[in-house]
Every structure is written in structure tokens, then in C-alpha cells.
Amino acid sequence: MQINTLTPEYLQECREALNKEQALSLSQTNNWSHVDKHQVHLDWDSLYKELAQHIDTLLPASSEIQAIMERHYAIASRFYPPTKEAYIGMSLLYAENEDMKTFHDAYHPEMVSFLAQAMQIYALSQV
Numbered sequence: 822m823q824i825n826t827l828t829p830e831y832l833q834e835c836r837e838a839l840n841k842e843q844a845l846s847l848s849q850t851n852n853w854s855h856v857d858k859h860q861v862h863l864d865w866d867s868l869y870k871e872l873a874q875h876i877d878t879l880l881p882a883s884s885e886i887q888a889i890m891e892r893h894y895a896i897a898s899r900f901y902p903p904t905k906e907a908y909i910g911m912s913l914l915y916a917e918n919e920d921m922k923t924f925h926d927a928y929h930p931e932m933v934s935f936l937a938q939a940m941q942i943y944a945l946s947q948v
Contacts (some may be wrong), residue, residue, distance in 0.1 A: 827941070839910025840901070846901035856899050861862060864896050872936070873929035881939035890943035905944045912940035 847853060872889050879886050897903060903911065915921045916933050925932045 822901065827909075832909070835906045835910035836913055838906035839914060842901060842903055842907040853900050860895060861867075861899055865893075867927065868892055869928040869932065872939075874934060876929050876931050876935045880882070881935055882942050886939050887943055887946075891941050891947065893940065894943060894947070908944040909941050910938040912944075 831919070850856075868889060872886070875886060875889075894903075894908065897911065915925055916937055922933050923935060929935070
């Protein structure tokens, strides 16, 4: 499957996978008590600052951006390792949740759109 062939039905499955996997992980880990949330936020901040520098010059599918997405997936996996569908669901959440969109777009006005594409490419090729 390619990013341009993701159907609305499949994207809905991805949203549902994210919700299901997060809920299960939260219930099994005492609300992610095993995660150093302060460190996660520092690591994502650093990653997003780096990514923002490339949005105007590189494509989401470029090897440089996909290497950054590998790190993004690794940070997300500190909570739990999301399936391909849940990771795509996370990319949708960034765009559909106003607080998440505002947070990410503060790094670059096109961050959410670019990040969603890069995450979906990564998920379809690596997860």
C-alpha cells in the first residue's frame, strides 16, 4: 500500500488502532509510569526543531527525513511499540486534535502536514 492509496476506511481503522493500543498500554502500565516523560518531551522537542529545518528543502520520503522518522518512532515506542496502523493513526491525531496541531505547527507552519506524510511513509515501509 502506498500513501496515496490510503482509503478513508483504512484511515478510520488506523484511528481505531491508535485508540485501542493506547488504551491497552495505559491500562497495563499504570498510565505509562515506566516512561520518563520529561526526557521524551526533550527528545521530541529536539527532533521537531531538527525536522523544522528541513521541511522547506527535503521531501517526506527522503532518506534524511525517514532517518528522523525512525527516531520519532523510537521515541513513541518508549510508551509502547505502535503497529503500522496505530502509527498512522498517530499522524492523523496530530492533524485532527487542535491542541496537537497547534503544538506541532509551532515548530513550523507546515509541520503537521509534513510530519503526517513522513510518518505514514515510514509506517508503510518500516513498521
